[in-house]
Amino acid sequence: MSSKVAKPSPERSAEILESLAEIRSRIQAVSSDSNSTTLVAVSKYKDASDVLACYEGGQRDFGENYVQELVDKAEKLPQDIRWHFIGTLQSKKGKDLAAIPNLYAIHSVTSIKAAKILNTAIKEERTLNVLLQVNTSGEESKSGLPPVTSADSELIELARHIITECDHLHLQGLMTIGSLAQSLSTAENADFETLTTTREALQSYLNANRRGDGRRIITWGEDGRLLVSMGMSSDFEAALKAGSNIVRVGTGIFGERPKKGGAN
Numbered sequence: 001m002s003s004k005v006a007k008p009s010p011e012r013s014a015e016i017l018e019s020l021a022e023i024r025s026r027i028q029a030v031s032s033d034s035n036s037t038t039l040v041a042v043s044k045y046k047d048a049s050d051v052l053a054c055y056e057g058g059q060r061d062f063g064e065n066y067v068q069e070l071v072d073k074a075e076k077l078p079q080d081i082r083w084h085f086i087g088t089l090q091s092k093k094g095k096d097l098a099a100i101p102n103l104y105a106i107h108s109v110t111s112i113k114a115a116k117i118l119n120t121a122i123k124e125e126r127t128l129n130v131l132l133q134v135n136t137s138g139e140e141s142k143s144g145l146p147p148v149t150s151a152d153s154e155l156i157e158l159a160r161h162i163i164t165e166c167d168h169l170h171l172q173g174l175m176t177i178g179s180l181a182q183s184l185s186t187a188e189n190a191d192f193e194t195l196t197t198t199r200e201a202l203q204s205y206l207n208a209n210r211r212g213d214g215r216r217i218i219t220w221g222e223d224g225r226l227l228v229s230m231g232m233s234s235d236f237e238a239a240l241k242a243g244s245n246i247v248r249v250g251t252g253i254f255g256e257r258p259k260k261g262g263a264n
Helices: 010-030 048-054 065-075 089-098 112-121 154-165 180-182 188-210 236-241
Strands: 038-042 061-064 083-086 103-110 127-133 167-173 227-229 246-249
Touching: 010 038, 010 048, 010 188, 010 236, 010 246, 048 061, 048 065, 065 083, 065 089, 089 103, 103 154, 103 167, 103 246, 112 154, 112 167, 127 154, 154 188, 167 188, 180 227, 188 227, 227 246, 236 246
Parallel strands: 038 061, 038 246, 061 083, 083 103, 103 127, 127 167, 167 227
Antiparallel strands: none
């Protein structure tokens, strides 16, 4: 696939590929089925040339936190990359995201309003994967819906809307960021346990209330099983042991990020 990006130096490329191989090896060591684990290489604040180096090492799933940065990189880099948007989703940016032809998934949907905007903005015959962000730690600084506590929870309402009303969206699963304190703890991560428990509650509700609408088959997840996206550079191994299907690793592959201000 063609690219409009210059290749990084041989030294930088070797550094990235060595780190990528190490992360893959660590995933294989702890995952019960590493072939079914999706590694998202988080390239926030990193040059497009770094992404290209990683791509040439066989990586195809990349994650970005800011819309404009994702738009810019997607326009320059190979079109068979599967882009994941993992940052806070602002409804006004939904159209910009939906316009990216190789956007594979949005991990941070938290409202029916945002789901409607995304669904309407997708004009061609394609389906975009979405994950619902859950605030498992209860921190006010974190985005996300509360875990499922009853049948009328916001999370269930949003999941039901996407499944029944959004023809261009596919409910793939749930995502959490979790608290830094939990990530650094040697004890079991309560945020991971909360997300997997929430997945089971939502899965049970959807299974018990499955019904078609006469226009299409109602599906979610992969083979009817909701996925969970949890675990980053500092805690992805613990997340995999807790049942994560998708891990988001940035620093572990690309190194420390430069400090930049402002969201796009």
